[in-house]
Amino acid sequence: MSYLNSTKKFEAQLVEDASHHAQVLINLSRGHIVDFDWSEIRRLARGMTFDTQVVGVDVFDASGESFLRDKLRPITSPEILQSVYENGQSSKIEDAETLTWYEPVIVSSEVSGVVAIVVTKQGLAEARAEIIQQSIQTTLLIFLFFLPVAAFLLYRTTKGISTVTVAANEAAQGFLDPHFKTDSGGEVGELQTAFRMMAQNLQRTIMRIEHLANVDHITYLPNRLKFGNVANKKIDQVPGAKGAMLLVDLDRFKSINDMYGHEVGDRLLLMVSERLGLLFERAVKDGLDTKPFLSRWSGDEFVVLLPNITDTDIVNALVEEILRELRRPLRVDNLNLKVRGSVGVAMYPEHGEASDEVLRSADMAMFAAKQSGRDRMVVYNQAIRNAAEERETIEKHLREALNHNELQVYYQPKVDLKSGRIIGAEALLRWHNPELGNVSPFRFIPMAEECGLMSSIGEFVLQQSLTDMQRLSLEGFRQKIAINVSPVQFQADFFTDRTLGLLGESGFPMDQIELEITESALGASAESVRQQMMPLKEEGVSFAIDDFGTGFSNLGTLTSLPFDTLKIDRSFVMNIGEDENRRGMIQVILLLARQLKMRTVAEGIETDLEHDFMRELGANIGQGYLWSPPVPYDKFREMVIKADATANLAATSKGLDIQRTGTSSA
Incomplete structure (x- = not known):
């Protein structure tokens, strides 16, 4: 960084010197340029070369003709020269050895000529070499004397950061451990403590997100996404899985929702979910072999998974209990509301081996229950599938x-x-x-x-x-x-x-x-x-x-x-x-x-x-x-x-x- 800064400063000084020489020559020769006093301009130009830094001079009149026939160094950049005439602004061109500065001679707001000063870069090269030598010496000194000391101090200062690094890498891979030890003092210890608190907050946030993603916010039951994951584990990932699935639809719920508003409808759904939950708890206490998994599927629909329940008599008895519970009036504020239920039943693997296929069968059976008068259950059969396929054809x-x-x-x-x-x-x-x-x-x-x-x-x-x-x-x-x-x-x-x-x-x-x-x-x-x-x-x-x-x-x-x-x-x-x-x-x-x-x-x-x-x-x-x-x-x-x-x-x-x-x- 020091090398670059020094080089830039020297280059800026070189440009400033060239510009200064050009301005001096212009101030001395402006009148002579206008009067085309060739001899005086040559004398002044040669005087500029007494500065060892200046290795070339040229002066041009308004038409671009050079006043100096015996220039110390040829000036050959007609493009730059032309741009100075057209724009009335100074410009430069440089190569590895020299820098040429073009300065316009302004008389009465018009470009009456151009002065070109060529300066050598030899001093810049010498400065660069000196800076490089100093940098090498400084670097060697750091490596020999200061680096071991710095390494020791760095080790003492950063002892314990590796703990945070490992924990951060594990968190990036999905393994979040908010309970790692904070065994360092000072700022590193503070960093460990801050990371642990961040990990704990992140874990709570993740748990909250998982809750929002998997729980219905009206009934507080597992939602559609959660049910899909559970059904996948209980049916798709279990070879030879057996059981039953129920799809419960509330009859006339839309009419109640439209007539009394969504707030009443939401409270009605909550009360229905609580009734069904209590019903299943009683069923387990009374000897049901497995705990039913109850979820809110969508709108006014609930879905129930009964793993390992293969006895159709048990399933039928449970569904009849569901229908009886739904027939009981529900009181919301001063409203005495009555709903009924239509239940579709599908057994697996008889009515589907994959969870989504079982659900489709239960859905078709539920639709058949609604079509046949509501407030009843229908077990899936081939006739229902035929009717559903006919319905799809008509649609x-x-x-x-x-x-x-x-x-x-x-x-x-x-x-x-x-x-x-x-x-x-x-x-x-x-x-x-x-x-x-x-x-x-x-x-x-x-x-x-x-x-x-x-x-x-x-x-x-x-x-x-x-x-x-x-x-x-x-x-x-x-x-x-x-x-x-x-x-x-x-x-x-x-x-x-x-x-x-x-x-x-x-x-x-x-x-x-x-x-x-x-x-x-x-x-x-x-x-x-x-x-x-x-x-x-x-x-x-x-x-x-x-x-x-x-x-x-x-x-x-x-x-x-x-x-x-x-x-x-x-x-x-x-x-x-x-x-x-x-x-x-x-x-x-x-x-x-x-x-x-x-x-x-x-x-x-x-x-x-x-x-x-x-x-x-x-x-x-x-x-x-x-x-x-x-x-x-x-x-x-x-x-x-x-x-x-x-x-x-x-x-x-x-x-x-x-x-x-x-x-x-x-």
């Missing part, structure tokens, strides 16, 4: 149905029960697939909601039905169209804005559009539902509550919302002539609708008797197979045209009858 084709034009909108007429006239229709979705044939909406609509396709499918139905009704309107037939909105579609943040945009683009009159919403879509707060509805209501769109009486909606919430129409579910209309209780229920529903000033639509009318009863009880509109099943647009159009022609003919005949009566009276 795969459904994802392509829109692009392949496989979806169609059918229309079922809605009839005024007093006049018998067709006043509109309900748009109903139908799907025909080349491979699957006609697929029932009861099969593919829930699937579309689950796999995220319902919004795009719902928009397709909305656009197509508005297009068809607009065509019919342009022919002079004014028909009101009712369009179903799924809960998933209605609860989307963009539903209102998107729907208003589509309605506006269609050009169809807003007051002829009715959106049907099921009770299950009303799980959120009444205010949020109102916020979705009101912008559409203000544009003239009406709303109907669909399948009334089949859901779990709060009647107070329902009556506080701006619905225009109440649709009576077909389950109330069926066999109404034979069931007095149903007639009584319908009378209550119709009375409620009248009090709320809502129109009523009776769904599923299939017989004249059902038609007559509903008309006599006061229903406004009928819909069902008595008049027509859902039909494609062309057939619905024919029905409307035919009905209109019949009505016109009847009106004409009535007019003629009146005219004849008047004539005969006269």
Whole structure:
């Protein structure tokens, strides 16, 4: 470092000397350069060479012509010289032996010439050699006398650092030991103590991270990640492993969560987890051979691993206990909440040898339990797998149905029960697939909601039905169209804005559009539902509550919302002539609708008797197979045209009858 600093200082001094000589020569010769006094410039230039450091001089006029014909040393750098003329700034060029300094002669802010001074680097070379010699001598002195002393002092000072080094290397490899000894004093001892405290803090942090990564923060049960690791150890890593796996799903949990909020839902999950934990503790005390491993899987699902439990009777008895516990009401604050459970059971290795395969089997069995009525258990079997594979096939084709034009909108007429006239229709979705044939909406609509396709499918139905009704309107037939909105579609943040945009683009009159919403879509707060509805209501769109009486909606919430129409579910209309209780229920529903000033639509009318009863009880509109099943647009159009022609003919005949009566009276 000393060598470099000394060399740099000498080089800087060399540049400064060259610049100084150039400035002196310029000050002495500026006037002579302007006057082109060649002889005086030569005299002054030769005078500069009396300094032994200067080995060459040259002076140039404004055009770059040299004043010195007998220079002591040739100056051959036209590029540097040209840059000095152009920039008006000093510059230098050097080689191993010399340094040439170019200094512009400035007169009246113009470059009138250039002075070049060449200085030797001999002094620099001598200085370097001297510095190197001194450095060598100093280094030898250090090695011979001071190094042994320094090594001894360093050993005494750093004794114990090796302990920290070894511990740090082990920590880097994943072996953290926060309990190593601190056997040194002084600063090294302080370093050991600090490292030990750091290791202890790091260990606590790692334990906290592992806890967060493996424990569910709502129920404090092992989470999905932890269960996967345990299942891997108990099933995948154990040759010939046997046992059972249960997947427990809470029925209606989403409705409770939507209706009362996530805080209530979270407390409900905690209470369920505590009940299940106590149940398994009792089972172990009562003689269960293995302790069940309970985890929260996701959302409202819990998963239970039962290693070494191969007796299906024991498994069935345990599941029945789970279902009984879930049937007991849960009290959260002042709410008395009821949930049920659907349980899927998979035995291993019969239903899967790998843990993920066993879990898939339990999941399919749980889905089958929900499909077959909930509040029950289903043990995995081949029929369940076949149904799951069929479901996957349907879902795969459904994802392509829109692009392949496989979806169609059918229309079922809605009839005024007093006049018998067709006043509109309900748009109903139908799907025909080349491979699957006609697929029932009861099969593919829930699937579309689950796999995220319902919004795009719902928009397709909305656009197509508005297009068809607009065509019919342009022919002079004014028909009101009712369009179903799924809960998933209605609860989307963009539903209102998107729907208003589509309605506006269609050009169809807003007051002829009715959106049907099921009770299950009303799980959120009444205010949020109102916020979705009101912008559409203000544009003239009406709303109907669909399948009334089949859901779990709060009647107070329902009556506080701006619905225009109440649709009576077909389950109330069926066999109404034979069931007095149903007639009584319908009378209550119709009375409620009248009090709320809502129109009523009776769904599923299939017989004249059902038609007559509903008309006599006061229903406004009928819909069902008595008049027509859902039909494609062309057939619905024919029905409307035919009905209109019949009505016109009847009106004409009535007019003629009146005219004849008047004539005969006269």
